[in-house]
Amino acid sequence: MKEVRSWSATLVSMPGKSGRVIACRACSAELCGTDASWKEHAVLRESPLREAAGATYRSAGDEVLLRRFYCGSCGAALDSEIALPGEPFLLDRLAE
Template structure:
């Protein structure tokens, strides 16, 4: 059984408990209630000029993209300053 929690994420119930998983391929990322982004593929891009005209601070800001290790599907993205911790989405079953 599975429950969608985002466009490409779901909670899957298995014999080993509930896990946050990729909706595209079913790859389990983390147990429900635990941070999952550390198990994803991380891509960091400069925000300088991304999506149009640059803005003040664009040289410092980065876009983080989190992909599925199983199929490469984009799972989430966030803006941050280099070195800042991830914005952990903790989803409980």
């Protein structure tokens, strides 16, 4: 098994203390095991899209949320998604 392999553009998988883990590509900080949903272990900032800066986001619907996922160790942006309230996270996973 390759020691460190890509999980996404911003994440890698690598050996951890108890099996392979998902880690931040920028700082190698561990998030969770590869069988877990990494987004649940990242810092989440969820806010109405229309509150984000810029002229065009202001016309988005009140209920439209911008979710931004960050590394809690280095603050790197790991992913973003648009969601309505109550939507589960989009789940992306690799077969290890």
